[in-house]
Amino acid sequence: MRNLTAIVAVNLQGVIGCGNALPWHVRSDLKFFRETTTGGTVIMGRKTFDSIGRPLPKRHNIVVSHNAALCAQLPNVQRVSSVEEAIFAASRLNRETFLVGGASMYSQMAAYVDRYLITLVHKDVHDGDAYFDEKIIGDLAKWNLSVVREKGPVVEGDDAAYEIWELNHPNFTEIRLRRDMLVRHFAEKNHFYRSVMGLREVDKVVA
Numbered sequence: 001m002r003n004l005t006a007i008v009a010v011n012l013q014g015v016i017g018c019g020n021a022l023p024w025h026v027r028s029d030l031k032f033f034r035e036t037t038t039g040g041t042v043i044m045g046r047k048t049f050d051s052i053g054r055p056l057p058k059r060h061n062i063v064v065s066h067n068a069a070l071c072a073q074l075p076n077v078q079r080v081s082s083v084e085e086a087i088f089a090a091s092r093l094n095r096e097t098f099l100v101g102g103a104s105m106y107s108q109m110a111a112y113v114d115r116y117l118i119t120l121v122h123k124d125v126h127d128g129d130a131y132f133d134e135k136i137i138g139d140l141a142k143w144n145l146s147v148v149r150e151k152g153p154v155v156e157g158d159d160a161a162y163e164i165w166e167l168n169h170p171n172f173t174e175i176r177l178r179r180d181m182l183v184r185h186f187a188e189k190n191h192f193y194r195s196v197m198g199l200r201e202v203d204k205v206v207a
Contacts, residue, residue: 001041001091003172004112004179006099007033009119009162010132016103017130020051027157029119032149032164033100036117040096043086043109046070048101060093062086064105083108087179088186103130110136112182114175116143116167122151123160137167144168 010016015023038058046065055061061077063070064086071077080086083105090097099109116137137143148164169175 001087001093001097001179002095003114003176004087004090004097004099004109005115005117006106006109006113007036007117008101008106008132009033009121011121011123011125011128013125013128014131014134015125015128016101016132017051018125018128020047020130023125023128024121024123024160025158026119026121026160026162028155029121029158029162029164032119037096037098037100040098041090041093042098042100043090043105044100045102045105048105051102060095062089083112084182084186087112088183088190091179091183103132106136107133112175112179114169114172116165117148118165118167119162120151120165121160121162140167142170144170 008016009022009024009026009029011024017023037056041060041062042056043062043064044052046063046067049061049063049065049071055071055074055077057076059076061071063077063079064081064083065071065079066081068079071079078089080089087109099105099113144167146166146168148166149162151161151163154161
């Protein structure tokens with residue numbers, strides 16, 4: 001794993017979802033998401049996988065779920081049962097790794113994320129039921145922030161204006177060491193992991 005980037009679209013009220021779906025349609029941002037994550041590894045929770053409805057193509061999909069039957073026989077999908085296992089599995093691949101949702105996963109994996117790509121959507125949502133915890137970011141001044149896309153006019157195919165921020169953790173070395181320690185600890189506790197969980201199939205992807 002080269003790094004761990006969380007990528008999320010959120011409005012000013014912190015809403016990221018409604019009824020297990022995006023509460024807006026911003027086609028140009030979906031294109032940004034696709035172009036950014038293609039060729040990499042994406043980590044997601046079971047609800048996010050259900051909302052997408054299929055594996056994301058041209059990406060290795062890691063889905064966190066306790067349902068052993070989930071994703072069976074699907075190409076480019078690996079089911080894992082914990083956040084720790086997800087990070088371990090991603091570490092086996094020399095790829096960019098992206099956390100793509102949902103709300104619970106963003107919170108559970110925050111300690112291991114060294115970079116955020118945040119699409120700030122300028123649209124009010126009054127019936128949102130999934131939120132990005134503002135405590136994950138905390139004080140923006142503590143992050144190395146750059147603007148990937150400035151807010152512009154609404155274009156055809158989008159139902160809201162938006163901007164994209166990139167946040168890099170100031171202590172990225174500490175974050176990466178924390179991930180490395182988790183990977184080593186997981187490997188030591190699960191020395192039969194490769195044969196039991198079928199990581200030989202993942203090795204084929206690396207090769």
